[in-house]
Each structure stands twice: as C-alpha cells, then as structure tokens.
Amino acid sequence: MSTRGQDPVAATVERVVAHLREHGHRITMPRRAVVDTLARAEGHPTVEQIAADVAERWPGMHLTTVYRTLETLAELGVVTHVHLAAGTAYHLADPASAGAGTHHVHAQCRSCRRVIDLPDGILDGVRRELAASEGFALEPHHVALSGLCRGCAATG
Amino acid sequence: MSTRGQDPVAATVERVVAHLREHGHRITMPRRAVVDTLARAEGHPTVEQIAADVAERWPGMHLTTVYRTLETLAELGVVTHVHLAAGTAYHLADPASAGAGTHHVHAQCRSCRRVIDLPDGILDGVRRELAASEGFALEPHHVALSGLCRGCAATG
DNA sequence: TTGCTGTTGCGAAGGGGTTGCAGGAAGGCG
DNA sequence: CGCCTTCCTGCAACCCCTTCGCAACAGCAA
Incomplete structure (x- = not known):
C-alpha cells in the first residue's frame, strides 16, 4: 500500500x-x-x-x-x-513480452479442468524433432496439452 | 483382387x-x-x-x-x-492394439486444418519430464498439437 | 415364426457462440 | 464549451452443433 x-x-x-x-x-x-x-x-x-x-x-x-x-x-x-x-x-x-509473443505452454487436467502453466521451453525438443522429420512448425502455446494433474491422478 | x-x-x-x-x-x-x-x-x-x-x-x-x-x-x-x-x-x-489403447499422437495445421499422425513416442520425453516436475500425467493422444504444416509454413 | 429389446428416425429443445441493427457515448474539432 | 462524427454497446434474433424423448422398426434368440 x-x-x-x-x-x-x-x-x-x-x-x-x-x-x-x-x-x-x-x-x-x-x-x-x-x-x-x-x-x-x-x-x-x-x-x-x-x-x-x-x-x-x-x-x-x-x-x-x-x-x-x-x-x-x-x-x-x-x-x-x-x-x-x-x-x-x-x-x-506477458507484460514483459508486450507483443513479442513470449507465451508459455499450457496443460489442462481433463478431470478437474484446471490449467497449469509450463516452462516455455518444455516442447523445444519436440518442436525441433517435428521440424526435422515432418517439416511441421509446432506452435507450442496455441493448444493446451491434456492429461491428469497430480491431485486427480492420485484420486482417480 | x-x-x-x-x-x-x-x-x-x-x-x-x-x-x-x-x-x-x-x-x-x-x-x-x-x-x-x-x-x-x-x-x-x-x-x-x-x-x-x-x-x-x-x-x-x-x-x-x-x-x-x-x-x-x-x-x-x-x-x-x-x-x-x-x-x-x-x-x-489401431487394429493391432484392439482396445489396448495404442493411439498415436496427432498434430493439426492451424492454416489448412489438415491432421497429421505422429509416432507414438514423440512426447515420451515431455511426459516423463511433466511427471517428474509437475506430477502431471500427460495423455499425449487426447489433444492434437497445433502448428503449421510444411506446405503452409512455406506459403504463409 | 414369434416376441423381446435394442436401434433408428424424427422433431424439438438445449447450449454456445455470432451477427445486424439502432441508440448512445468517446473524443476530435471548431 | 459544445457539436458532430465515428466507434462501441446492448439487445435480440439467429445459426450451428449436439442431445433428448418418443414411437415405430428391425435384429436375433428361442
């Protein structure tokens, strides 16, 4: 204050x-x-x-x-x-990136629907691999990965 | 025939x-x-x-x-x-997997909307990483990755 | 062939999102 | 300070996709 x-x-x-x-x-x-x-x-x-x-x-x-x-x-x-x-x-x-496009990667729990943020580079390996093998330019931030979060994986 | x-x-x-x-x-x-x-x-x-x-x-x-x-x-x-x-x-x-759940991973071009199949193990590294760091159980086949396919990346 | 029961077709409703239009307000200009 | 243009808002109708309820139909077993 x-x-x-x-x-x-x-x-x-x-x-x-x-x-x-x-x-x-x-x-x-x-x-x-x-x-x-x-x-x-x-x-x-x-x-x-x-x-x-x-x-x-x-x-x-x-x-x-x-x-x-x-x-x-x-x-x-x-x-x-x-x-x-x-x-x-x-x-x-991201305020810092102000238009620079420094998004982060997302993952969503398919059970509780919660979204968690992931480090930006986590898909870098896959991106390189896809670029090399398929010529596919992965945009890691556009769609959330799917799975079960810690809590739901334990419960369900 | x-x-x-x-x-x-x-x-x-x-x-x-x-x-x-x-x-x-x-x-x-x-x-x-x-x-x-x-x-x-x-x-x-x-x-x-x-x-x-x-x-x-x-x-x-x-x-x-x-x-x-x-x-x-x-x-x-x-x-x-x-x-x-x-x-x-x-x-x-997949006929071979007949209920075993051996799906493959998908990626979709956000421009031409085409879907391409990827080798099943391409996200294994990420899955391990997420499990270790976040306790997140990634299900690689449930959502398609997004990006640009070879053709659209070249044209657009 | 007969009868039970799962399936289909249809109409209608539900949910989510988008569009067209007319009124209203932001902000430039005199 | 007040007008005027233009953009923005609120509203309602609409569209698309999906699901539901019901009556008629058709598998399949006996």
Missing part, C-alpha cells in the same frame, strides 16, 4: 488502456472492466468466467461485449488465448 | 462387426455404414464429414444416428477421437 508499486492491477489496466488509445481505440467502461478482470484473474478464465466476474462489478454488461472486447484486445496482442479440450481460455499477454 | 487380403475395408468392417456382436450389440445397416466410412476414410474426419460420406451411399441416414453410432463404437474402444482446435475428429482405433 505504499506509493510506488501501488495496486498492480490498476497499473496493468492503465498500461493496457494506454495501448488501446495509442492504436486509436476508445476507452470505455466495459473495456476497462474486462481488462481489470483479466488483470485480477488467477489462472486462465474462459469467456463465461470473465463475463460472470465482470457482471459482479459492472452489472448490465452484455456477453456480446465481452466477446468483442476480447477480440479487440487479442488483435492488439494484449490478450492471449489457449484452446482447451473444451472451450477457450483468455489471459493477458 | 486375389483371394487373400481382398478388400481390406470389408475385412475391417467384418472385424468391427464381430466385435460389436461379441458385446451384445446388434448389427444394423447404419452401423455398417459408419464403420465402412471410417475404414475407407483417409485422415481424421469430423462427424460432419462422416455424415456427408455416409449420406452419399446410404441416403436417409439421420445425423443423430451417426452421433449415437460413434458413441457406441467409442465405448467399445473401436473408435478414437481427437480434440482439435476447432471440433473433434474420429477414426478407427
């Missing part, structure tokens, strides 16, 4: 807002709301979860608006998405 | 039919139709493609039936599916 570094969420929102403005987009409350929610979010919320979260603080905001806002933010590279076995999850792009 | 090895498609259909019968399921024309289509299919058709293909030879077959048939075949382990970035693809399980 000191002066510097105060409220990282607000700082993130301002950063994104500035980015929007620079690219000729208008700053509206719904957009702030979505960015704010993403900045606060832990993990990788789906559109549905984002909308629910937004609705708690800014009631009346329409689901359509969430979709369109995410689309706009994605075009700017501010937001990244991952395809899960069911649905798509969104999260703010 | 000799006596032995004649029409591998028919042979596959008969094998699956026998499997169905063994498990107390009835042999119907729609089921033969779906299996036949899958046996003929190159690649990894979606429900839509399967239905279209079936409709050409057995007009009047309802889409619902395709879904239900695939579901039945999947329960028997005769059919496997992969989640793609958009949609789900079905294919006959």
Whole structure:
C-alpha cells in the first residue's frame, strides 16, 4: 500500500488502456472492466468466467461485449488465448513480452479442468524433432496439452 | 483382387462387426455404414464429414444416428477421437492394439486444418519430464498439437 | 415364426457462440 | 464549451452443433 508499486492491477489496466488509445481505440467502461478482470484473474478464465466476474462489478454488461472486447484486445496482442479440450481460455499477454509473443505452454487436467502453466521451453525438443522429420512448425502455446494433474491422478 | 487380403475395408468392417456382436450389440445397416466410412476414410474426419460420406451411399441416414453410432463404437474402444482446435475428429482405433489403447499422437495445421499422425513416442520425453516436475500425467493422444504444416509454413 | 429389446428416425429443445441493427457515448474539432 | 462524427454497446434474433424423448422398426434368440 505504499506509493510506488501501488495496486498492480490498476497499473496493468492503465498500461493496457494506454495501448488501446495509442492504436486509436476508445476507452470505455466495459473495456476497462474486462481488462481489470483479466488483470485480477488467477489462472486462465474462459469467456463465461470473465463475463460472470465482470457482471459482479459492472452489472448490465452484455456477453456480446465481452466477446468483442476480447477480440479487440487479442488483435492488439494484449490478450492471449489457449484452446482447451473444451472451450477457450483468455489471459493477458506477458507484460514483459508486450507483443513479442513470449507465451508459455499450457496443460489442462481433463478431470478437474484446471490449467497449469509450463516452462516455455518444455516442447523445444519436440518442436525441433517435428521440424526435422515432418517439416511441421509446432506452435507450442496455441493448444493446451491434456492429461491428469497430480491431485486427480492420485484420486482417480 | 486375389483371394487373400481382398478388400481390406470389408475385412475391417467384418472385424468391427464381430466385435460389436461379441458385446451384445446388434448389427444394423447404419452401423455398417459408419464403420465402412471410417475404414475407407483417409485422415481424421469430423462427424460432419462422416455424415456427408455416409449420406452419399446410404441416403436417409439421420445425423443423430451417426452421433449415437460413434458413441457406441467409442465405448467399445473401436473408435478414437481427437480434440482439435476447432471440433473433434474420429477414426478407427489401431487394429493391432484392439482396445489396448495404442493411439498415436496427432498434430493439426492451424492454416489448412489438415491432421497429421505422429509416432507414438514423440512426447515420451515431455511426459516423463511433466511427471517428474509437475506430477502431471500427460495423455499425449487426447489433444492434437497445433502448428503449421510444411506446405503452409512455406506459403504463409 | 414369434416376441423381446435394442436401434433408428424424427422433431424439438438445449447450449454456445455470432451477427445486424439502432441508440448512445468517446473524443476530435471548431 | 459544445457539436458532430465515428466507434462501441446492448439487445435480440439467429445459426450451428449436439442431445433428448418418443414411437415405430428391425435384429436375433428361442
């Protein structure tokens, strides 16, 4: 609660807002709301979860608006998405990489649906192998790997 | 066209039919139709493609039936599916593995949507690594990897 | 051949996401 | 400061894919 570094969420929102403005987009409350929610979010919320979260603080905001806002933010590279076995999850792009595309790799538990982040280089070996043998340019961050997390593997 | 090895498609259909019968399921024309289509299919058709293909030879077959048939075949382990970035693809399980679960790994080109098969062990290293570091039990065959195939990587 | 029971076809409903349109607000400009 | 243009939002209808309920049909065993 000191002066510097105060409220990282607000700082993130301002950063994104500035980015929007620079690219000729208008700053509206719904957009702030979505960015704010993403900045606060832990993990990788789906559109549905984002909308629910937004609705708690800014009631009346329409689901359509969430979709369109995410689309706009994605075009700017501010937001990244991952395809899960069911649905798509969104999260703010790594601030440091600001458009450089330093995403991380994701894995999703098919039982509890939780998403975990993996070190970025974990698929490097496979990527090289695929490039050499198949000429396939793997994009490791676009789709989540599937499996069972520690907890679910133990229980189930 | 000799006596032995004649029409591998028919042979596959008969094998699956026998499997169905063994498990107390009835042999119907729609089921033969779906299996036949899958046996003929190159690649990894979606429900839509399967239905279209079936409709050409057995007009009047309802889409619902395709879904239900695939579901039945999947329960028997005769059919496997992969989640793609958009949609789900079905294919006959590896005959040799007949229920043993020896699936292969898939990768999908995000540009041309083609699916390519990869050697089963290509993710073994990653699987071991994830198991050790995260306790995550990777299931390599359940979701397709994403990237660009040789052709699209060159063109685009 | 007869009868039981699993399957099919159909219509309708459900869920998720997208699109078109008219009103409303952001922000540039006078 | 206030107007005006343009973009954005809210709403509702729509579309696509999948599943469900029900009545009729057809395997297959006896």
